[in-house]
Ligand SMILES: Nc1nc2c(c(=O)[nH]1)N[C@H]1C(S)=C(S)[C@@H](COP(=O)(O)O)O[C@H]1N2
């Protein structure tokens with residue numbers, strides 16, 4: 001297990017009291033992570049979480065693998081600059097739901113090509129697993145990026161419980177379809193709702209792929225996909241589907257929302273690749289939210305060592 005707590009934030013970067021507060025909270029969390037890491041190395045694992053809280057702090061997470069030392073994006077930006085079309089068409093709209101989105105009860109169905117399909121509550125889905133803190137890069141196809149400390153469980157560990165069979169070649173995810181709770185589903189025609197995403201089974205089982213229930217040590221806010229969302233850090237952000245209610249194992253490559261709405265612009269794989277431009281803009285660089293200068297986009301968003309072998313023999317230019 002690679003344990004690398006996030007690096008501290010330089011005091012020269014602190015520009016306001018609010019940011020200072022955030023830093024203080026974040027550093028507190030890091031200390032917690034370091035302690036958790038110590039516990040892991042001694043073989044004393046904190047207990048798996050009991051019931052997930054609906055808001056506030058998430059305790060009992062341990063430092064997971066694959067953490068990066070890049071400075072996390074401010075909590076304010078990560079929760080107020082969002083793409084979540086069910087909650088509005090622009091970046092500011094989703095955060096208006098911060099206190100107005102019902103996340104309990106929340107049931108998930110897991111089915112399709114598996115031996116043990118089931119319908120279970122978010123607690124029953126997550127409770128058997130150890131929550132992990134993992135700091136990942138997030139790269140949107142629109143050429144901006146963030147660094148987010150997620151709290152979640154490896155998706156593969158969850159999926160194994162349902163015993164996918166040999167026909168399970170892909171996994172399909174769907175977001176809640178309820179225009180009372182997600183009013184923009186009534187007004188926006190950008191997608192044929194619900195929002196759908198998919199992964200190949202090996203991508204879904206890859207240890208980097210996370211089912212997140214929190215970020216920055218707290219329960220996910222509605223605008224970030226409460227109460228549970230996917231995080232696939234080597235793919236463009238739109239693959240990381242929010243507010244998931246169903247997961248199905250299927251035999252054939254599924255149609256996904258972005259691919260169906262603009263097949264020439266958004267592929268099924270959508271692996272971050274600086275050498276394959278979007279038809280309307282370059283993907284070579286990105287603007288990290290909170291930074292002045294653009295930075296180079298990394299192949300597979302910096303996760304090539306972990307994931308490139310899954311695509312050997314595939315033409316990465318075709319499989320955008
Ligand atoms: N259901 C749903 N999931 C979604 C989206 C969406 O509109 N609906 N937007 C995607 C896009 S384009 C991005 S970049 C990320 C943004 O996640 P964040 O707001 O938590 O940063 O969520 C993805 N998941």
Ligand SMILES: [Mo]
Nearest residue numbers: 140141237238
């Ligand atoms: Mo995105």
